[in-house]
Amino acid sequence: MAGCVTETVIRTEGLRKVFRTKTKKEGLKGSVRALVKPEYREIQAVHGIDLEVGKGELTAFLGPNGAGKSTTIKMLTGILHPTSGEMSVLGLDPRKQRTALSFRIGSVFGQKSQLWFHLPPTDSFRLLGAIYELDKAVLDKRISEVIELFDIKDFIDTPVRKLSLGQRMRCEFAASILHRPEIIFLDEPTIGLDVIVKQSIRELISRLNKEEKTTIFLTSHDIGDVEQLCSRAVIINHGRIVTDSSIKELKYGYLNRKIIDVKYGALTDAGRLDGLNIVKSKGASMKIEVDEKKESIQEIMVRLMQAGNILDVTISDIPMEKIIGDIYRDKGLEEPDAGIGPKSSQQEGKPE
Amino acid sequence: MKGLHKYLLVTRTSIRSNLAYTADFIAGSFFFVLVIFIFMQLWQAISISDGSTEGYTVNRLVWYYITAEIVVLSKSSVFRSMNEEIRGGGVAYKLNKPYSFVMYQLSDGIGQIIVKLIINAPLGLLLGYLYVGGLEGFRWESLPAVILSVVLGILLNFFMDAFIGMTAFWTEDNSAFYWIAQKLSFIFGLLMPLEFLPGVIKNIAVLLPFSYIAYAPARLLTSFSVGTMLDILPVQLFYTALFAVLSQMLYLSGAKKLNINGG
Numbered sequence: 001m002a003g004c005v006t007e008t009v010i011r012t013e014g015l016r017k018v019f020r021t022k023t024k025k026e027g028l029k030g031s032v033r034a035l036v037k038p039e040y041r042e043i044q045a046v047h048g049i050d051l052e053v054g055k056g057e058l059t060a061f062l063g064p065n066g067a068g069k070s071t072t073i074k075m076l077t078g079i080l081h082p083t084s085g086e087m088s089v090l091g092l093d094p095r096k097q098r099t100a101l102s103f104r105i106g107s108v109f110g111q112k113s114q115l116w117f118h119l120p121p122t123d124s125f126r127l128l129g130a131i132y133e134l135d136k137a138v139l140d141k142r143i144s145e146v147i148e149l150f151d152i153k154d155f156i157d158t159p160v161r162k163l164s165l166g167q168r169m170r171c172e173f174a175a176s177i178l179h180r181p182e183i184i185f186l187d188e189p190t191i192g193l194d195v196i197v198k199q200s201i202r203e204l205i206s207r208l209n210k211e212e213k214t215t216i217f218l219t220s221h222d223i224g225d226v227e228q229l230c231s232r233a234v235i236i237n238h239g240r241i242v243t244d245s246s247i248k249e250l251k252y253g254y255l256n257r258k259i260i261d262v263k264y265g266a267l268t269d270a271g272r273l274d275g276l277n278i279v280k281s282k283g284a285s286m287k288i289e290v291d292e293k294k295e296s297i298q299e300i301m302v303r304l305m306q307a308g309n310i311l312d313v314t315i316s317d318i319p320m321e322k323i324i325g326d327i328y329r330d331k332g333l334e335e336p337d338a339g340i341g342p343k344s345s346q347q348e349g350k351p352e
Numbered sequence: 353m354k355g356l357h358k359y360l361l362v363t364r365t366s367i368r369s370n371l372a373y374t375a376d377f378i379a380g381s382f383f384f385v386l387v388i389f390i391f392m393q394l395w396q397a398i399s400i401s402d403g404s405t406e407g408y409t410v411n412r413l414v415w416y417y418i419t420a421e422i423v424v425l426s427k428s429s430v431f432r433s434m435n436e437e438i439r440g441g442g443v444a445y446k447l448n449k450p451y452s453f454v455m456y457q458l459s460d461g462i463g464q465i466i467v468k469l470i471i472n473a474p475l476g477l478l479l480g481y482l483y484v485g486g487l488e489g490f491r492w493e494s495l496p497a498v499i500l501s502v503v504l505g506i507l508l509n510f511f512m513d514a515f516i517g518m519t520a521f522w523t524e525d526n527s528a529f530y531w532i533a534q535k536l537s538f539i540f541g542l543l544m545p546l547e548f549l550p551g552v553i554k555n556i557a558v559l560l561p562f563s564y565i566a567y568a569p570a571r572l573l574t575s576f577s578v579g580t581m582l583d584i585l586p587v588q589l590f591y592t593a594l595f596a597v598l599s600q601m602l603y604l605s606g607a608k609k610l611n612i613n614g615g
Contacts, residue, residue, distance in 0.1 A: 077448045081608055102450045114445040116365060118372035123365055130361040131449055159372075 009183055009215050010053035010076060015085035017046040017071050017239075045071045047239035048085065053217060055182075058209045060230040060247075061219045064320045068239035069219035073187050076217070077107055090182055103132060106181035106214075108172050110188040113160070120157045121171040125178060132179035139178070146174040149211065150204060166197035173204055183215040184208065190222055202228050223317040227255060237324045254326055257318045258297060260288045265309040272307035276300065289318070358451060359459040366463020377471055384425055384472055388479050391417045406547040412574045413545075415487045418476040419498075419573050420542050420566035423505045426468040428461030430510055431530050434517030438610075447607060454514065454600050461510050487574065494576035497585065501569035504588040509537070509565045511595035518599060521606025533562070541567030561591040 023041050024034040046068040053059050063069050074080040076089055078098030087094060092101045115124040122143070129139035147153050150170045155163055163171065169189070176184060186205065190198045206229055209216050218225065226233050226247060233250050235242045243250070264284040273286075280287040290300055297315065304310065395413040408416065434457065437443040446453055480487075516533055519526040540546065540562040546554050557563050568584045 074444060077444075079444050079447045080610060098448065099450050102448050105448070107445075107448060109441075109444050112440075112442050112445055116369050118369045119365065123368065127358075127361050127365045130358040131451055133355075133358070133450070 007055040008052050009055050011088045012051045013086040015049040016083045018083040019043045058216045058230050060226040060233045063236040067236045073185050104182050106176035106184040108176050108186050110191045115160045117161050122156050150174045186218040243327050254323045256292045258290045259316050261314045263312040265311045267308040269307050272303045362459035363463045366460045370467040411484045411488045414484045416570040416574045418480045419570040422472050422476045423566050427509050428464040430461045431513040431517040435520050438520040497581045498573045501572045504592050505565045505569045508592040514599045518602040536562040537565050564588040564591050
């Protein structure tokens with residue numbers, strides 16, 4: 001585990017979550033059979049996670065879709081019951097002490113909302129203040145603080161349904177910290193947001209960690225979240241921890257690569273592309289992997305422009321799946337088969 | 353005190369939120385007026401031959417139907433909201449807050465019910481008065497018992513819907529349960545007084561909880577006597593308490609089983 005830990009606030013040992021999902025053979029016969037004699041298969045969503053998070057840390061819990069990130073976060077907040085293993089959050093057992101724990105933690109779940117849709121955020125803040133049993137004077141002061149912290153004064157009295165996604169997310173964050181949680185769990189807080197709003201949310205998270213001294217446990221499949229925010233990254237895949245390291249180590253070893261997708265109208269000087277790591281090429285389109293430790297993106301872009309008439313170009317982070325594959329390879333491990341079913345919406349065998 | 357304050361504030365917030373649905377109210381009021389009018393015509397046609405049916409005059413039938421409709425149309429959307437929250441994962445925000453999930457739903461539901469009652473009750477009373485005049489033989493001393501019965505009917509309706517809604521923790525599609533319960537509530541009380549049903553069916557219906565949603569308060573208003581009150585209120589109270597307890601038990605069991613979707 002990386003980072004200088006002062007006091008452990010989250011601890012898990014062998015945390016497991018198994019979902020049971022109904023299986024059905026194809027056709028009418030299969031449907032009738034499933035009705036009369038349902039068959040189930042077990043899916044290991046979280047496969048024995050050992051983890052310690054220190055007070056004040058800003059930890060990223062990363063992995064591709066279906067890796068078990070959200071399942072883990074929901075177990076830590078007492079929403080889901082683990083199949084086996086031990087866990088402790090702020091010294092409490094989320095299974096048995098969920099209410100006591102809820103006074104001390106906060107959460108933001110991606111695109112879900114805790115604000116009343118037809119009312120201004122301030123009404124939801126008042127209600128949450130009552131739910132967390134804050135005195136009126138304390139709540140008034142706290143609302144003023146979060147309004148300033150998240151710069152939401154201009155739309156605090158506008159019904160939530162009329163807010164932009166970015167404005168709503170600011171209010172969601174504000175709502176989550178009214179009761180001064182010691183830990184805040186952020187489950188994919190930037191999912192579905194555009195680049196500008198993402199950046200703004202990242203700034204908020206950073207401010208929350210620095211100014212409110214809140215421990216932040218963040219799940220994401222967006223490498224940008226990690227690079228800009230966190231000091232530590234735990235990567236999971238198929239419910240298992242693949243690596244747990246400092247961002248510095250991760251940046252140097254795995255996050256130092258970018259992917260450039262370029263499409264040419266006319267490639268006039270292909271010689272300019274010699275020596276580039278072209279990982280895929282089709283007609284006048286190609287995908288180039290760049291190692292920023294060895295090459296400058298700027299220089300590569302100059303060469304690409306000199307090679308011909310560019311119609312379109314995008315620069316993106318290397319995909320999470322590729323990073324995980326490289327980590328397995330570097331550790332001399334074989335990547336396990338996916339033990340997780342397709343994403344769905346509800347209960348009975350719906351991992352993450 | 354803080355414990356109670358949070359639920360009162362949920363109700364207040366719910367009232368404010370529901371007042372945003374102005375168009376829904378207007379549409380709902382039209383529907384209310386329409387069904388009352390149709391049934392008033394229907395019962396008048398049925399009763400016209402001898403002036404009364406099973407002891408119900410047109411006047412009493414109209415007031416029976418108006419009371420039953422006020423109770424049924426003032427129900428909350430707890431079944432739909434629970435279904436959506438449990439299936440869509442929104443329940444995650446509700447489960448990690450320091451309150452009772454069932455009490456929260458009830459407080460929210462009461463907010464919706466109050467707003468609907470504010471519209472439906474005066475409208476229903478006005479319609480009845482304009483059409484058939486005041487209720488024949490109405491006794492003011494019956495009012496507290498009738499109001500209590502209306503409240504219990506609404507609460508029973510709420511807890512039955514909540515109970516069925518919570519089956520979403522287990523089932524992929526629980527709308528069939530809801531549909532059946534709605535139809536039984538309609539047949540056993542809303543469509544007609546139980547006295548109109550054949551003997552055996554009536555005897556069974558009196559034992560079922562569905563009759564204590566609409567039939568009980570409507571019967572109590574239109575045929576009030578201390579005996580009727582003692583027949584109805586304890587059973588209504590029993591079923592309301594039973595479904596409240598069952599809802600809480602189902603929630604506790606369902607929350608343990610919940611395998612909610614993530615991000």
